[in-house]
Amino acid sequence: MPGVSNTLDLARSQAAGMLDQMCQRGPGSWVRLAAMRMIGPVESPRGFGLQDHLCWVHGDLRDYRPRLTEFFSEGLERGLQVAYLGAGNIEELREHLDRFIDVGPLLTREALRIISFDEIYRTGEPVVPAEVIKKYAAATQEALTDGYRGLRISADVTDLVRAPEQQDAFARLEFLLERYSSRNPLSALCEYRLELGDAVTQFACMHAAVPAGLTPFQVFACDDGAVGLLGEFDAAGQAAFKRALQSIQPAPDESELIFDMSAVRFMDHRALLALDSYAQKCQVPVLLRSMPPVVRRVARMLGLEHLGIVRTGGL
Amino acid sequence: MRTGAARGQTGHFHEAGFYGSDIEFRALIVPFAEEGIAAGEPVIIGYDNRKNALVHSWLTDPSAVTFLADKSLYATPSRAIATYRRLFEFHAAKGARQIRITGELPHLGNGGSFDGWDRYEAAVNTVWDDFPVWGLCLYDTASAPAAVLDFAERTHPRIVSPSGVHRANERFQDAAVFEGLTFAPDPLEQTMPMIELVDRSAAEARRALAQIGRGRVADTILEDLLLGVTEAVTNALLHGRAPVTARFWATPDRIVITVHDQGGGPADPLAGLVPTPSSKAHQGLGLWLIHQLDIDVALKHADDGFTVRLRAGPTIG
Numbered sequence: 248m249p250g251v252s253n254t255l256d257l258a259r260s261q262a263a264g265m266l267d268q269m270c271q272r273g274p275g276s277w278v279r280l281a282a283m284r285m286i287g288p289v290e291s292p293r294g295f296g297l298q299d300h301l302c303w304v305h306g307d308l309r310d311y312r313p314r315l316t317e318f319f320s321e322g323l324e325r326g327l328q329v330a331y332l333g334a335g336n337i338e339e340l341r342e343h344l345d346r347f348i349d350v351g352p353l354l355t356r357e358a359l360r361i362i363s364f365d366e367i368y369r370t371g372e373p374v375v376p377a378e379v380i381k382k383y384a385a386a387t388q389e390a391l392t393d394g395y396r397g398l399r400i401s402a403d404v405t406d407l408v409r410a411p412e413q414q415d416a417f418a419r420l421e422f423l424l425e426r427y428s429s430r431n432p433l434s435a436l437c438e439y440r441l442e443l444g445d446a447v448t449q450f451a452c453m454h455a456a457v458p459a460g461l462t463p464f465q466v467f468a469c470d471d472g473a474v475g476l477l478g479e480f481d482a483a484g485q486a487a488f489k490r491a492l493q494s495i496q497p498a499p500d501e502s503e504l505i506f507d508m509s510a511v512r513f514m515d516h517r518a519l520l521a522l523d524s525y526a527q528k529c530q531v532p533v534l535l536r537s538m539p540p541v542v543r544r545v546a547r548m549l550g551l552e553h554l555g556i557v558r559t560g561g562l
Numbered sequence: 563m564r565t566g567a568a569r570g571q572t573g574h575f576h577e578a579g580f581y582g583s584d585i586e587f588r589a590l591i592v593p594f595a596e597e598g599i600a601a602g603e604p605v606i607i608g609y610d611n612r613k614n615a616l617v618h619s620w621l622t623d624p625s626a627v628t629f630l631a632d633k634s635l636y637a638t639p640s641r642a643i644a645t646y647r648r649l650f651e652f653h654a655a656k657g658a659r660q661i662r663i664t665g666e667l668p669h670l671g672n673g674g675s676f677d678g679w680d681r682y683e684a685a686v687n688t689v690w691d692d693f694p695v696w697g698l699c700l701y702d703t704a705s706a707p708a709a710v711l712d713f714a715e716r717t718h719p720r721i722v723s724p725s726g727v728h729r730a731n732e733r734f735q736d737a738a739v740f741e742g743l744t745f746a747p748d749p750l751e752q753t754m755p756m757i758e759l760v761d762r763s764a765a766e767a768r769r770a771l772a773q774i775g776r777g778r779v780a781d782t783i784l785e786d787l788l789l790g791v792t793e794a795v796t797n798a799l800l801h802g803r804a805p806v807t808a809r810f811w812a813t814p815d816r817i818v819i820t821v822h823d824q825g826g827g828p829a830d831p832l833a834g835l836v837p838t839p840s841s842k843a844h845q846g847l848g849l850w851l852i853h854q855l856d857i858d859v860a861l862k863h864a865d866d867g868f869t870v871r872l873r874a875g876p877t878i879g
Contacts, residue, residue, distance in 0.1 A: 481764050482796040513768060515792055516851055541785040548854050
C-alpha cells in the first residue's frame with residue numbers, strides 16, 4: 248500500500264520538524280511544554296500529539312466510537328502505533344473494535360495492537376500503579392523499536408474503577424501516566440462512563456487535557472518534573488483537590504517537589520492550606536513556583552508554614 | 563510591674579478620652595506618654611501629621627516614643643488589629659511589661675469613615691487581652707459625630723478625663739452583647755444592579771465580576787474583590803439560608819457587590835476581625851482574610867437576612 252506509507256512518511260517528517268522547532272526554543276520549559284502537549288480544557292478530541300494525555304466521558308458507547316476512530320486515525324497519521332485495551336480476550340476485543348472502526352488493513356500492518364486488560368491490570372483488585380507504568384513503558388519502547396514514533400493507547404477504564412477501593416490506586420496510576428507521557432512518546436485517551444458520577448472528577452483532574460466543564464481544576468505534569476496546577480481552586484472543588492493531592496507522589500529521583508502555579512486562575516486559602524498540609528506530610532521539600540499575584544497575596548496573609556517558594560522565577 | 567492607671571491590671575487596659583481642644587488633647591496625652599517614657603515602657607503614638615507634630619513638640623524626649631504616621635495602618639479594622647498584634651508580639655518578646663498605645667480612629671469628622679470601626683473598638687477588648695497593653699483612644703468631641711461618641715462610650719471599659727481622673731465606665735457593653743452602628747447603604751445599592759445571580763457558584767460570581775469589573779479599578783483591587791466575592795458567596799452557600807443573591811454594581815471608577823442570604827449570619831459579633839488562632843481550618847478564616855484586603859468590607863445583620871457588602875474605588879458617605 249504505497250499510498251498509506253507515503254502519508255505516514257509525511258506525517259513523520261512533519262512531526263520531526265515540529266520537534267526540531269521546539270527544541271530550538273531552548274530550555275524555557277513552559278513554551279516547549281505548551282507546544283508539545285495540549286494542556287487545559289479542550290473542545291474536541293482532535294489534534295493531539297505524541298505525548299498527550301486526554302480524558303473523556305461518555306454516557307453511551309456510541310459516543311466513544313467516533314472519538315476513538317479519530318484519535319487512532321490521527322495517531323496513525325502521525326506515525327504512532329495504536330493500542331486498544333479492554334476487558335476480555337483478544338478475539339472478543341477485536342470483534343468489538345471491528346464494529347467501532349475499520350481495523351482490518353491497520354492490523355495487517357501491525358500498527359494497531361489489541362491488548363487485554365488482563366495483560367496490564369489485575370482486574371478486580373486495586374491496580375499497582377508502578378507495575379502498570381512499567382508495562383506501558385515497555386510497550387512504548389517496543390513501538391519505538393519497531394520504528395514507530397511512539398505509542399497511542401485508548402480504553403474505557405470504567406470497569407477498573409467501579410469499586411471505591413480501586414479508585415485511589417487508579418487515580419495514582421493516572422498521575423503516573425500523566426508524568427510518563429509528559430516525558431515519553433505515549434499518548435492516551437482514557438474514557439470513563441458518566442454512570443460513575445462525581446467519582447469521574449477524581450480521574451479527570453489528573454489529565455493534561457479534559458473536555459471543558461468536566462472539572463474546575465487539573466493537575467498535570469510539566470516536562471521538567473514539576474507538577475502543574477491549572478484552573479480554579481475554591482471551596483466547590485476542595486474535596487476533589489484534597490483527593491487529588493493524595494495521588495501525587497514525588498518522582499523517586501527528585502529531591503524536591505515543585506508545584507507550578509502559572510496556569511492557576513484562582514486559588515483560595517482552603518486549597519493553599521491543603522497544599523501546606525500536603526507539604527507537611529511529604530518526604531521531600533515542597534515548593535510553589537510562579538504563583539499568580541492573587542494567590543501570592545493569600546499565601547502571604549496565611550503565613551504558610553511548610554511550603555517553600557521558588558523565587559528565581561526561571562520561567 | 564505595670565505603671566500608671568493600669569497598675570495591677572492584666573491584659574488590655576482599654577481607655578477612652580474625650581477632648582474639645584488642643585489644650586485638652588495635650589492634657590490627656592502628655593501624662594500618658596511621659597509616664598511611659600519614665601518607666602521605660604514602649605509608647606506608640608498614631609495620629610494624623612498635625613497632631614503627631616504637636617505631641618512631638620510637647621514631649622521632653624520625643625525620640626523615646628514611636629510615632630506611626632502610616633495612614634494605611636487604619637485602612638481596615640482587621641488589618642489594624644493584625645499590625646498592632648505583631649507590634650505587641652515584638653515588644654512582649656523584648657520583655658516589655660507594659661505597652662502604651664494611643665491613636666484616633668477615622669470618622670466623618672476627621673475625613674474618614676467610621677464604618678466597621680465600631681466592631682474594632684469592641685473587638686480589641688478581647689483580641690489584645692493576651693498582651694499587657696494600655697490602649698488610650700482619644701475622641702475629638704468637636705468633630706466626631708454624636709453616634710461615634712456614643713459608641714466610643716459603650717466600647718471602652720475605662721474612661722480618662724482631661725483633668726487626669728481615671729474611672730471605670732458604667733456604660734460599657736461587653737462585646738458579646740454590644741450593638742453595632744448601622745451603616746448607610748451605598749447610593750449604588752438603590753439602583754438596578756448590572757448583574758444579579760441567585761444561588762450560583764462562587765466561580766460564576768467571579769466570572770460576573772471579571773465581566774463588569776475590568777478597567778474600573780486597579781487590577782490588584784479587582785483581585786481583592788475576586789477573593790472577597792468568592793468568600794462571601796461560599797459562606798452564604800455553606801452556612802447561610804437560600805436563596806443566595808449576589809448583586810454587582812459598577813460606575814467608571816467604583817464597584818459595589820452585595821451577597822445576601824436569608825440566614826442570620828455569623829453569630830460571633832466579631833466575626834472576620836480576628837483570625838482563628840487554634841485551627842486554620844476554622845470556617846471563620848475566610849472572613850478574616852477578606853477583612854485584610856484593600857477593599858471596604860461591611861457585614862449587615864437585618865430582619866431579612868445577612869449581607870456582606872464589598873466596595874472598591876473612592877468611598878462615598
